Amino acid sequence: MNKGDRISQGNVQAGAPKLRKDAERNRRRIIEATREVIAELGVHAPVDEIAKRAGVGVGTLYRRFPDRTELIETVFLERAQRYLDTAREALRHEDAWEGFRTYLERLCAMQAEDRVVTDVLTLNLPDSPRLVELRYRIHSTQNRLIRAAKQQGALRADFTPEDVVLLLVAHAAIVQSLGDEAPESSPRFLALALDALRPDGAAPLPSAPRPDRLVKAMQRPPVVVRRRPGGTP
Amino acid sequence: MNKGDRISQGNVQAGAPKLRKDAERNRRRIIEATREVIAELGVHAPVDEIAKRAGVGVGTLYRRFPDRTELIETVFLERAQRYLDTAREALRHEDAWEGFRTYLERLCAMQAEDRVVTDVLTLNLPDSPRLVELRYRIHSTQNRLIRAAKQQGALRADFTPEDVVLLLVAHAAIVQSLGDEAPESSPRFLALALDALRPDGAAPLPSAPRPDRLVKAMQRPPVVVRRRPGGTP
DNA sequence: GTCGAAACGGAACTAAGAGTTCCGTTTTTT
DNA sequence: AAAAAACGGAACTCTTAGTTCCGTTTCGAC
Missing domain, CATH: 1.10.10.60 (Homeodomain-like)
Incomplete structure (x- = not known):
């Protein structure tokens, strides 16, 4: 490393020496x-x-x-925060179903325009307590949305928070494989999905996946942010 | 290459010399x-x-x-054929809706137990006219299933063949990211999907993606069967 | 049973990524 | 104008995957 070069972090910290x-x-x-x-x-x-x-x-x-991860993390957390904001905004709707619907729509729109949104849902940075915390808040906000919509009778009673994950995983795939060439796919899929959530005439569902398993499944491949494929031996 | 070695093909052809x-x-x-x-x-x-x-x-x-592709192709076509068989069997149901439902269920089950099924849907081997032909037959059989189910009034009228692709792409993702850890995900998703197809109380859908675009989108990444990364210069 | 052809196994080679470092050159700052 | 800081990007390393090569083993016809 050159004399003048200095390791510093992406987020400017208090007391960090000023950059040129x-x-x-x-x-x-x-x-x-x-x-x-x-x-x-x-x-x-x-x-x-x-x-x-x-x-x-x-x-x-x-x-x-200092490395790729550091860089990505900065942006990653930003996105997770936006995700949470979306959920909170949705909670402010006076019509609970509208709130829930808007939430899903916004999420899907975000997925469509930014692949990282899906990654936020799916992946864990190594050792990012902040991300874990954000996820926790997202989940609890989301639960409130769901509960409210059910109470209002607009959402089928056997719907679970895990189903949101299913929908988002599914929609992510739609966007990723079809998004560029056939952009109508995303709204079309979402509309179908919403119809599946109606309470009237819904056929009983088989049991939902256990939340802990789901979490485990989604955080599985630590493929994401590989460390040191080359570089220092 | 050694003296005794001989290039031959995976499928034994008429008149091929017998192998030891x-x-x-x-x-x-x-x-x-x-x-x-x-x-x-x-x-x-x-x-x-x-x-x-x-x-x-x-x-x-x-x-x-002679190369990886040759090998894969053999198995690939086998699967595509099975896919077609499934569609044809479904057509024999006297209740059209049952036929259609069974078709989707079987397809999803196949996806869950064999990743190639998804690939058959998605990918093109380079220059495989036989695969193109199989796809064509699959599609037309599938169209008949759909038409029949609609006529019977069991399937929403605005459903299109493109929606089957959406569902399968979506389900493939569910299976791939959640299948191992949370196997309940697949049937759960399918059940939700089927509920989305009911004609009664269905909200009008936004327009479906154009079939040609969809095909293009799905056959996009020729990533699959890369030729000669190494080997002969 | 023997011997040549056929087939075998798997180390080694080639290529294409991708992360990280290194260092001669350029830009700021004082 | 000189020193410090920062710059760019070629080069290096590691990984992964397809393919070839060749010394060794197995088969089968006589």
Whole structure:
């Protein structure tokens, strides 16, 4: 490493030494590029692509973020937060069903325009307590939405929070395999899904997957943020 | 290549010279192993895994099948055929709705126990006219199922064949990300999906994706059967 | 039973990614 | 103008996967 280079973190911390003007500008560009690129390509997006989009060399990127993970995490948490905000907003609807419907619609729209949203649902950064906490809040907000919609009689009684996961996993696949070429697929699927949630005339459902299993299943492949494939031996 | 080695094809053709006994036995083992392995891992399954499962060296495998693609294709077409059989059987139900429902259920079950089924739906082998033809037959059989179920008034009128694709893509994702850990997910999802198809009280759907676009979307990534990453320059 | 052809196994080679480092050059700052 | 900081991107490493090569083993015809 060169003399002047210094390891620092993506999130400027209190008391961090000020960056040179060009460095600060590049830091912002990198974060912005990361947002864009992983929205399109998902968290697996290669570093080179991010650097290119930011108009910066990879070296520059690594000077600011000690590794790929550090960089991704910044953006990842941002998204999780937005996810939570969506749930909370939905809760403010006075019509509970409308609130729930809006929630699903917004989530699907987010999935369609940003692949990371799906990843937030699915993946765990290694050791990110903050993400765990955000997920917890998302879930409990979501539960309140569901309960309210059921009480109102607008949502089938045997619907469970796990079903939301099923729908989102399903919709993610629709968007990922069909989204670009056949964008009508997403709204079409969502509309069908909503019809499945009506209480009237609903056939009884087989039992829902256990939540803990579901969580385990979704967090399974730590494939996401691989550490050190190359580099230091 | 050694003197004795000879390029031949996976499917024994008329007039092909007879294989030695051990060779013939290995050839069968390889095909069987391929079936098993790609059922579990999908068409991307590495050749080494297949060879290992067959209890055979990779060399042996390549002596019989000039390349990976050749091998996969054999099994792939077998599956596509079974897919078609399922559709045809469903057509024999006297109750059209039952037929259609059974069709979907069988398809989902097949997806759950064999990843290749999804691949058959999604992917094209390079230059496989036979697969194209099978697909065509599958589609037309499926269309008859749908028409009959609608006429009987058991299936919502705005349902289209494209919706079957949506459901299968969605279900494939459910099985792939949740299947192992939370096997209840698949039947649960299917039951919800079937409820979405009821004609009574169905909300009007947004327009379906155009079939040609859908086909294009699904056949997009020719990622599947990559040719020559290494090997002959 | 022997011997040549056929087949075998699996190490080694090639290619394509992808993350990380290194260092000669450029830009800021004082 | 000089020193410090930052820059860019080629080069290096590791991984994964398809394919070939060749010394060794097995089969089958005589």
